Amino acid sequence: MTGIKGRSSLDTRQMRQVIEICRAGSFGRAAETLGVSQPTLSRSIARLEDEIGVVLFDRSAGAAKPTAYARYLARHATKVLTSTSALVAELRRLAVGESGRLRVGLGSGARAWLGPLLVERLLKQHPGLALEILSESAETLYQRLEIHELDVVIASAALVPIQEGFVDIKIGKGLEGAFVVRAGHPILEEPGPHSLRSLLRWPIAHPRADHVLRRLLPTVISPEELRNLTAYSCNDDGLLQMIGQSSDAIVMTLSVKARRDLEAGRVVRVPIDWTMAADMSAVVTAEQASAPVVKGLVAVIEEIIAAEIDALAALST
Numbered sequence: 507m508t509g510i511k512g513r514s515s516l517d518t519r520q521m522r523q524v525i526e527i528c529r530a531g532s533f534g535r536a537a538e539t540l541g542v543s544q545p546t547l548s549r550s551i552a553r554l555e556d557e558i559g560v561v562l563f564d565r566s567a568g569a570a571k572p573t574a575y576a577r578y579l580a581r582h583a584t585k586v587l588t589s590t591s592a593l594v595a596e597l598r599r600l601a602v603g604e605s606g607r608l609r610v611g612l613g614s615g616a617r618a619w620l621g622p623l624l625v626e627r628l629l630k631q632h633p634g635l636a637l638e639i640l641s642e643s644a645e646t647l648y649q650r651l652e653i654h655e656l657d658v659v660i661a662s663a664a665l666v667p668i669q670e671g672f673v674d675i676k677i678g679k680g681l682e683g684a685f686v687v688r689a690g691h692p693i694l695e696e697p698g699p700h701s702l703r704s705l706l707r708w709p710i711a712h713p714r715a716d717h718v719l720r721r722l723l724p725t726v727i728s729p730e731e732l733r734n735l736t737a738y739s740c741n742d743d744g745l746l747q748m749i750g751q752s753s754d755a756i757v758m759t760l761s762v763k764a765r766r767d768l769e770a771g772r773v774v775r776v777p778i779d780w781t782m783a784a785d786m787s788a789v790v791t792a793e794q795a796s797a798p799v800v801k802g803l804v805a806v807i808e809e810i811i812a813a814e815i816d817a818l819a820a821l822s823t
Contacts, residue, residue, distance in 0.1 A: 520554050521583035523547060527563060528572045528580045536570070588654045607636035608799050611647035613661030615713060616786065618743035619763040620660065623810045631806065635799075643741060648672070651791060658800055659789040660807070668787065673795040675788040677804055678811045682761040682818075683782025686773040688751050698777030703727070705756050705776070709737030711749045712758040719758070722780070747773075760784060762814040769821055786811070 523540060527547075530536040537544040555562050562576040572580070608628075612621050621639065628637060640647070644661040648669050651659050660677070661668075668674050685705060687693060693700070693708065702722050712719065716736050727735070738755055740746050743763060750757035751772055757764075767773040788804050790797075 516554065516558070518587060520550060521579075521587055523550055524554075524562060524576055525580045525583055525587075527551070527570050528576055530570075532570050533563075533565075585653070607638065608803060609638040609640070609655070609657045610803065611650060611656045611659040611661075612639060612641045613644040613647060613659065614641075614741035614743065615644075615662035615760075615784075616660045617641045618747075620786075620807070620810065623814075624807060627806050627810060628803075632802070648789070651789065654791070657790065657794055657797070658803060660786065661789060662784055662786055668789055671792070672789050673792055675790065675795070675804055676785055677788050677807045678762075678786035680783040681786060681811070683784060684759055684761045684764060685776040685778060686750060686757050686759060686764050686768070687754075687776055689771060689774055691754060691756075691774070693756070693776060694774055699779040700776060701779050703731065705778075706731040706734045709734045709753070709755040710758060711738035711740065711746050711755040713743065713746065714739050714741055715758060761818055762811065765814055765818050765821065769817075 523536070526539055527533060527536040530539060533547055533551075534544050537547040540547065551562060560575045561573055562579065564571040564573060610624075612624075621641070625637070625639065628635060640650070640656065642650075644659065647656060647659045647661065650656045651672065652669070693705075702719065703724075706723075706727070710716075710719070716739060719735060723731075723735075738746070738749050740749070743759070746757055746759065747764075747767060749755050751767075756776060757773070761768075761775075764773060764775075768775065786807075788800070788807065790800055794800050
C-alpha cells in the first residue's frame with residue numbers, strides 16, 4: 507500500500523480518530539472514548555488507509571501501533587483541529603455582534619517600552635476589542651503561537667531566531683541601536699566616538715546579546731574584557747534600565763526604548779564608531795497572516811514606532 511490512490515479525503519472526524527487511536531494504543535479503547543463501536547472505527551480507518559495509500563497502524567498482537575505516517579498525521583491534525591476550533595469560536599463571537607479578541611505575546615525586547623504604548627492606543631482606537639497580552643520569553647511565546655494559544659508574537663528576530671513555518675511581518679526595520687549610560691558616567695568625560703573594545707573597560711548590560719557583540723570583537727580578548735562583556739545579561743528591559751541608572755554599566759538597547767530616559771536626562775547616549783540596527787517583527791502563523799485583526803495590530807504598532815522615531819529626531823535637534 508504505497509502512494510495516493512485516486513481521490514483522497516480527510517475530514518475532521520477521521521483526524522480525531524487517528525489522534526485518539528495514537529493516544530489510546532488500541533482500537534477498542536479509542537472507540538470507547540469516541541463513542542463508536544470498534545468495527546465502525548476499524549472500517550473508517552481502513553477506508554482512510556485505502557484512500558491515502560499508506561498503513562497508519564500496525565494491528566498485530568491486538569494492539570494498534572502507530573506508524574510514522576500516523577504519528578505525522580496526528581501531529582498535524584492536532585494543529586488543524588485547534589485552528590478550526592478557534593475559527594468557529596471567532597465566527598460565533600462575530601455572529602452575536604462582538605468585536606473580536608486579540609491575543610498578543612510580547613517578547614522581552616518589546617515588553618517594557620512597546621507594551622504600555624500599544625495597550626493605550628488599542629484601548630482608544632478599538633474599545634470593543636477583547637485584549638489578552640502575555641509576556642514571556644520569545645521561545646515560549648513561539649510555542650504558544652504554534653498551538654494557537656496566541657494570535658501574534660512581537661519580538662526581535664536578532665535575539666531569538668523565528669521558527670520555520672511562521673510568517674515574519676517586519677514592523678520596525680533597521681531600528682537604531684545605542685549604548686547609554688547614567689548621567690555623570692566617567693566615559694562621558696572622554697572624547698568619542700568609542701569602539702566596542704573601548705566600552706569593555708566597563709561592565710556591559712545587554713538583553714542576552716553577548717553572542718551578537720562577540721562577533722564584533724577580535725578572536726582573543728582579555729579576561730577582564732570577557733568579564734565585562736558578560737557582566738549583566740537580562741531579558742527584562744526595565745531591569746536593564748535600572749542596572750544602567752544605578753551603576754557604571756553601559757546598557758545596550760534600541761534608541762526608541764531609551765527615548766524617554768534620554769529626554770528626561772536620566773541616561774546619556776555614548777557615541778560609538780560603528781552602527782547597530784535591529785528589526786522588530788510581528789510573528790504569526792500562515793493562517794493568521796491575513797486576518798483583519800492582525801493587520802490592524804501591525805498598523806497600530808507601525809504608527810507607534812513612527813511616532814517614537816519622530817520624537818527621537820526632535821530630541822536630537
